[in-house]
Amino acid sequence: MKRKYIYVFLLVFGLLVVSYVHYQFNNNCKIVDILIINGTVITMDSNRTILESGTIVINDGAIVAVGASESLKSKFKAKETINVNGKIVMPGLINTHTHAAMVIFRGFADDLPTLEWLENYIWPAEAKYINAEVVRLGTLLAIAEMIRSGTTTFNDMYFFEDEVAKAAKEAGIRAVIGETLLDFPTPNKKTPQLGLKYTEMLIRKWRDDPLITVAVAPHAPYTCSPEVLIAAKNLSDKYNVPFHIHLSETKNEVNGIKKKYGLTPVEYLDNLGILGDNVIAAHCVHLTEKDIQLIVRRKVGVAHNPESNMKLASGVAPIPDLLSAGANIGLGTDGAASNNDLNMFEEMDTAAKLHKLFCHDPTVIDARTVVEMATIGGARILGLDEQIGSIEIGKRADVIIINTNNPHLIPLYDPYSQIAYTIDGADVETVIIEGKIVMRNHEILTISKEKIIQDVRVLSARIKEDSKK
Ligand SMILES: [Zn+2]
Structure with a gap:
């Protein structure tokens, strides 16, 4: 009996010690x-603070503290501590305009006049090959x-966007998804009215998801009737979601709209009551002074896609003018069929250099400006700047770590310069989204890159074989 009491006493005493230590x-x-x-x-915070030896504290998907390493290290104990030894840590990049699944058509038809490219290659290929499964596969490859x-x-605009949302969830990446609305049948829906119904279903289905935002996405002023554009705007206003559209991309588009309505595409959308702060307008290449004023006054967000505009010879968007007028601007890659990759580091580099060349002025669009466009500027035009785009307390934890221990990144005088001009996508080592590590030391943890590559190879072999017939 006595021994039993001793055991009980030891057990209770042991538990007390453990809980005291734990409490302390x-x-x-x-x-x-x-x-x-x-x-x-x-950080890309409003002061554009750069911390030389900084610590970021992440909990429950959010950034809970940022500051000097010495002061923060002792206050927190983490399940996982990543000592980055001076490497660059920055907000994850935001691609404000793409058609992710079009990676399937990367290099399928290049160096052609835009209309011939679209009408003879891209649209027929989409009609033939695009279905839910191909969109899923293409989107997964694009996400990788x-x-x-x-x-x-x-920010995606394509077909079968429910598949895009599901692929993004599976991979753990944040996405704005918009089903393309067109006056003619798409691979997913026969009419724009059915497209709008599908969009409303998506909005309801995904509205509480932390990673997915649904947008309403009419393709362009020249491919959607005014009725469809207005119905799309009403839907986006009803649910307070983004409105994503191609706008003033080519001279042909501007001439066509002018001929039909006597207005520029920007004036035309304004006349329909569409322009507002939830509008994301991709391209905005051909703008008048009045168009620029309208874009600023209506707080329209501009998604600038320099590489696609160059490859399709669409023209050079007046980004320096838009910026000095006070427009909100993000960067995008557009689809891989007109880029031909989804690398935002290249897009920053191209944006900075294109405008210098075009303006004959090396001071325009400096390194910091393109980094802003790829981070907080992009977040702003997507209406997500309260949540992402900078490393600040209270924001969601979308953070990337870049290995700067490589010859091409030595020395490091100015991080903005390195990010804009020197760092390549392949230098990104670790990616955290919504507080979850999705890539560690270059290895994607959420989806199988090898399986996706294998499946796309099988599909593309079939497309290649068919195109010989
Ligand atoms: Zn596009």
């Missing part, structure tokens, strides 16, 4: 999910490419 530890040190320590942290090159949010 928790009191002094908060347990969090991830600590990133000793980083060169490019985007995560590997540091993109943590993409």
